[in-house]
Amino acid sequence: MIGRFVEVSGRGEVLLKEGAVVASHASLLTSTDTPEGKMNDASKDEERAIRTGNIVLGEYSYVGQHATIMPGVNIGDWAVVGAYSYIDKDVPPNTIIRPDVKKTTKARVLRRNENGR
Numbered sequence: 001m002i003g004r005f006v007e008v009s010g011r012g013e014v015l016l017k018e019g020a021v022v023a024s025h026a027s028l029l030t031s032t033d034t035p036e037g038k039m040n041d042a043s044k045d046e047e048r049a050i051r052t053g054n055i056v057l058g059e060y061s062y063v064g065q066h067a068t069i070m071p072g073v074n075i076g077d078w079a080v081v082g083a084y085s086y087i088d089k090d091v092p093p094n095t096i097i098r099p100d101v102k103k104t105t106k107a108r109v110l111r112r113n114e115n116g117r
Contacts, residue, residue: 001020001021001022002016002022003021003022003023003024003025003026003065004024004025005024005025006022006023006024006025006026006027006028007026007027007028007029008028008030009027009028009029009030009031010029010030010031010032010052010071011030011031011050011052012030012031012052012053012054012055012071012072013030013054013055014028014030014054014055014056014057015054015055015056015057016057017056017057017058017059017061017077018059018060019059019060019061020057020058020059020060020061020062020063020075021061021062021063022057022063023062023063023064023065023067023083024065025065025066026063026064026065026066026067026068026069027067027068027069028055028063028069029055029068029069029070029071030052030053030054030055030071031050031051031052031053031071032050032051032070032071033048033049033050033051051070051071051072052071052072053071053072053073054071054072055069055071055072055073055074055075056073056074056075057075058074058075058076058077058078058079058093059077059078060077060078061075061076061077061078061079061080061081061091062079062080062081063075063081064080064081064082064083064084064085065083065084066083066084067081067082067083067084067085067086067087067099068085068086068087069081069087070086070087070088073087073088073089073090073091074090074091075087075090075091076090076091076092076093076094076095077093077094078093078094079091079092079093079094079095079096079097080095080096080097081097082096082097082098082099083099084099085097085098085099086099
């Protein structure tokens with residue numbers, strides 16, 4: 001499920017697996033300029049250093065409001081990315097990421113019903 005005002009942009013692809021949720025105003029960026037080249041949309045592609053990568057949101061993962069997910073990131077199954085987080089590295093399954101500590105805060109404890117969810 002994708003919330004209102006979510007930005008999905010870039011030259012790569014975004015895959016949302018079953019039950020994945022992206023809250024409102026989050027940004028999923030599959031490509032971005034890097035400081036190694038000209039950082040200007042008017043520049044020719046060969047003058048720019050564009051980083052591109054697909055984004056994968058695992059089963060029942062959650063991306064909070066105003067979070068930014070950078071190119072090439074995989075969010076693991078059942079992982080939670082807190083609101084306002086900036087994610088440029090993979091997030092392991094069953095973890096919770098908060099922006100104020102910029103690291104994995106704890107493992108997520110799952111209680112599944114008889115249907116496996």
